[in-house]
Amino acid sequence: MANILVIGASGTVGSELSRLLKSAGHGVARATSRAPKAPDQVQLNLANGEGLDVALAGRDAVFLLCPPGHTRQHEWLVPVIDRAKALGVPKLVLMTAMGANADEAAPLRMTERHLEASGLAYNIIRPNWFMQNFHTFWLQGIREHGKIFLPVGQAKGSFIDARDIASVAAVLLTSTQWDNRDFDLTGDQALDHDEVAVILSRVTGRNISFQDVTPEDMRPGLLAAGLPADYADFLLLILGFFKAGYSERVTDAVQTITGQTPRRFEAYAQDHRSHWLV
Numbered sequence: 001m002a003n004i005l006v007i008g009a010s011g012t013v014g015s016e017l018s019r020l021l022k023s024a025g026h027g028v029a030r031a032t033s034r035a036p037k038a039p040d041q042v043q044l045n046l047a048n049g050e051g052l053d054v055a056l057a058g059r060d061a062v063f064l065l066c067p068p069g070h071t072r073q074h075e076w077l078v079p080v081i082d083r084a085k086a087l088g089v090p091k092l093v094l095m096t097a098m099g100a101n102a103d104e105a106a107p108l109r110m111t112e113r114h115l116e117a118s119g120l121a122y123n124i125i126r127p128n129w130f131m132q133n134f135h136t137f138w139l140q141g142i143r144e145h146g147k148i149f150l151p152v153g154q155a156k157g158s159f160i161d162a163r164d165i166a167s168v169a170a171v172l173l174t175s176t177q178w179d180n181r182d183f184d185l186t187g188d189q190a191l192d193h194d195e196v197a198v199i200l201s202r203v204t205g206r207n208i209s210f211q212d213v214t215p216e217d218m219r220p221g222l223l224a225a226g227l228p229a230d231y232a233d234f235l236l237l238i239l240g241f242f243k244a245g246y247s248e249r250v251t252d253a254v255q256t257i258t259g260q261t262p263r264r265f266e267a268y269a270q271d272h273r274s275h276w277l278v
Contacts, residue, residue, distance in 0.1 A: 002060040002174050003027040007044065007080070008067065012132050013095065016166035017063060026174065031055055033067075046076045049083075056080075056087050061173045065095040066108075069227065071234045074107040078114050091121040091179070093172050095165070098126040098184050099238070099246055112182070123172040124182035128247055131159045131187070131268040134196070135275035142200070142276050148193050148210045151218055151239055157247040158186035159196075160254070161263040168257050183253040187262045190248045196265065203269040204276045215240070 004021055008014035009030030021028045031044040044051040046067065056062065064080055066073040077094070084092055094115050100108040115122050134142065141149040165185055172178055191199075193210035200208045215236040222232040241247070254262040 001025045001027060003029070003058060004173055005029045005031060005042070005055055005059045005062045007031045007046070007055075007063060008065040008095075009041075011065070011067075012130065012136070012162040013065070013127075013165050013169070014063065016163050017169050020166055020170040021173070024170070024174070029055065029059070046080070049079055052080065052083050053087065056084055056089055059084075059089050061091040061093065062089055063093050063095070063169055063173060069231050071230050072107050074110045074114070077111045081111075081115050081118050081120070085118050085120055089120070091123075091173070092118075093123045093125065093169055095125050095127065095169070097238075098128045098186070099241060100126055101182070102246075116180075121176070121179045123178060123180075125165065125168060125172070125185055126182065127162075127165045127185040128160050128187070129157050129242065130165075131161045131263075131265060132272075134200070134269075135272045139275060142208060143278055146206055146208050148197055148200075148208070149213050149218065149221075150193060150210070151213050151215045151236070152193060152243045153212055154192050154194070155243050155245050155248065156190035156192045157242060158188075158190040158250045159265060160185055160187045161268050164254050164258070164260075164262045167260065168254055171257050178257060183257065184249070184251045185253050186249065186251045187264065188250060188252075188255070189264060190250055191265060199266055199269050200276060203266070203273050206276065206278075208276070 004026055006014050006018050009018050018028050018030055029042045030040050032041045033045050036043055042055045044055045062084055066076050096108040112124050138148055141147045197208045197210045219232055
């Protein structure tokens with residue numbers, strides 16, 4: 001069984017990935033920026049590298065992503081790749097985002113390129129927008145107003161359940177079959193936000209609808225929620241890419257790697273129904 005470090009272990013993907021790996025009998029070290037509160041946690045501060053060598057030592061594989069809220073992701077991630085190589089970690093699985101490879105100057109793309117050139121066995125996974133955003137980032141508008149407020153027009157997205165991302169990562173971390181390849185991860189259908197609202201309405205029994213807003217209207221709310229200004233602008237930028245149609249593409253990567261069909265939005269909504277009830 002493998003000994004795997006999960007960076008981002010408290011997040012939506014990382015928590016499910018840790019659960020899957022443990023249930024399969026693998027050893028899991030869950031990185032945390034705070035003082036460890038459980039035997040399987042290891043303290044690691046990506047901002048300054050404190051604890052990095054201890055966290056990496058003796059691992060068979062590492063799952064790596066950048067914590068949300070940061071726009072210069074390469075400054076956090078590249079040092080992890082370099083130390084993993086120096087310490088003899090055999091494999092690293094990096095999660096970025098669908099579309100990250102569209103701009104060679106983008107921080108996430110620079111990180112991808114650095115990993116590709118590192119000599120480590122690797123995989124890069126680029127998930128599309130998470131279904132889970134609807135009960136986290138977009139939750140307040142739905143609960144308080146019955147509205148999905150986003151500046152995306154009628155564009156469609158092939159939303160993916162974070163549990164399917166974790167399933168893919170679990171396979172890649174414990175297998176050599178797909179080494180040194182990158183994958184764009186999506187659900188198996190593309191929906192616009194009116195269609196999402198219909199599903200949420202049906203599942204909750206509430207009248208939930210989508211309201212298109214401008215980026216200028218959305219930005220103050222992001223700042224009020226505590227997002228740094230540069231990250232709020234980054235989020236609005238990539239929502240603009242969504243509106244332009246770049247999130248509609250559907251891939252078969254989840255099915256190919258895991259052998260399982262990705263969860264559909266209806267199944268996600270049923271599983272998380274309680275979040276939208278008032």
